[in-house]
Amino acid sequence: xxxxxxxxxxxxxxxxxxxxxxxxxxxxxxxxxxxxxxxxxxxxxxxxxxxxxxxxxxxxxxxxxxxxxxxxxxxxxxxxxxxxxxxxxxxxxxxxxxxxxxxxxxxxxxxxxxxxxxxxxxxxxxxxxxxxxxxxxxxxxxxxxxxxxxxxxxxxxxxxxxxxxxxxxxxxxxxxxxxxxxxxxxxxxxxxxxxxxxxxxxxxxxxxxxxxxxxxxxxxxxxxxxxxxxxxxxxxxxxxxxxxxxxxxxxxxxxxxxxxxxxxxxxxxxxxxxxxx
Numbered sequence: 001x002x003x004x005x006x007x008x009x010x011x012x013x014x015x016x017x018x019x020x021x022x023x024x025x026x027x028x029x030x031x032x033x034x035x036x037x038x039x040x041x042x043x044x045x046x047x048x049x050x051x052x053x054x055x056x057x058x059x060x061x062x063x064x065x066x067x068x069x070x071x072x073x074x075x076x077x078x079x080x081x082x083x084x085x086x087x088x089x090x091x092x093x094x095x096x097x098x099x100x101x102x103x104x105x106x107x108x109x110x111x112x113x114x115x116x117x118x119x120x121x122x123x124x125x126x127x128x129x130x131x132x133x134x135x136x137x138x139x140x141x142x143x144x145x146x147x148x149x150x151x152x153x154x155x156x157x158x159x160x161x162x163x164x165x166x167x168x169x170x171x172x173x174x175x176x177x178x179x180x181x182x183x184x185x186x187x188x189x190x191x192x193x194x195x196x197x198x199x200x201x202x203x204x205x206x207x208x209x210x211x212x213x214x215x216x217x218x219x220x221x222x223x224x225x226x227x228x229x230x231x232x233x234x235x236x237x238x239x240x241x242x243x244x245x246x247x248x249x250x251x252x253x254x255x256x257x258x259x260x261x262x263x264x265x266x267x268x269x270x271x272x273x274x275x276x277x
Contacts, residue, residue, distance in 0.1 A: 052144055052221040052273035055228040059145025062138055068118025077113035079106070079146065090150040091270050094259045096161040103167040105255045107232045110142055129249045130236075131227045143219055143230045150270045155216060157262045164259070167252075171260025174253055175205075180243035186257070188242075200277070205261060212268025215261050220274035228273055231258055 063074045063086075079089035080097070094105040100112055107129070114125040131137040159165045178185040186205070189195060193210075195202040203210035219230045229237075235254050239247060247254050 050221055050273070050275045052148075052219075052228050052275065055141050055144035055221070056148040056273070057145075059141035059143065059148075062142055063145055068114065068120045070117065070119035072117055074110075074113055074117060074142070076117055077110070079109060086146050086149040088150050088153045090147045091153040091155050092157060094164075094167070094255055094262060095158065096163045102252075103161075103163050103255060103259065105231070105258045106143060106146060107139060107230060108250045108255055110139060110146075111250055126249050130229070130233050137227075140219070140228050140230055140233075144228045144273050147219055147270075147272050151272065153270050155212070155262065155265045155268050155270055157259070157266055159263065167256045167259045168263055170253070171256035171258070174257045175260055180239075182243055184242040186238065186242075205264060208264070208267065211261060211264035215265035216268045216270045217272050217274030217276075219272055220276040222276050224277055229276075 063077075066073050075084045077084065078097075078099070079086065080092055080095050081087075081089050090106055093109070094103050096103050097109065097112075100109075104112065111122065111125045114120045115122055126139075128135050128137045129139050131140055159168055175186045175190075178188075189202045190205040190210075193204050193207075195204075203214045205211045205214060218234055219228055221228050232249065232254055235257055236247060236249075239245075
């Protein structure tokens, strides 16, 4: 005869199932934590020899080199702290510029300086904003240089001017705006804690911690692409993945979204150009 076994009733089975599920979740959480830790270690190892330094050096050379029909350098370009001042400028961008009569992010401002100071047409100034095979982008290098000049500086994007407040509000609206083939918004991936796509953490950009961790490390050298990618490129790529219409380079709506994210990152120490997968 088979040994007598006491049958478990539904309450006991439920408890046993809950215990098993809790154990499995704990193991999964531990596994995810270990994965996150290992990815962080890998990035730290790479960051010690970040290739973005080469882009910074090339950008500084471009900043100081006379160019364009007027054959002048960008050393008189005012990024908000006075002509030619680059130290700490990026930590306060986007901002309102009285000479242009609008709020600009760094890339818009560089285009403006290249046209007004160096005499390039807007089309020439915006040519090749993103590097591709065999096509080098001067803008990416200029951005790497200027942003590197704010390394170690606290983010301090202000909303003192009415235009700055208006642009911030537009950026917030854009963050929540749903559209594209997937009916996604920026908030779909970046408005809650603990989300991840594959091995990539998706920071909550509505929190100080999430916004600071994300924004202060862009632009960044993308290991998978072998290029330094700017904030304009990052947002362009996000919208592409959401299947939104392709934004024009230097568009005001991208500046508005940048304003929203940069303002949310206030108080964080800028540490770019960073290094990403």
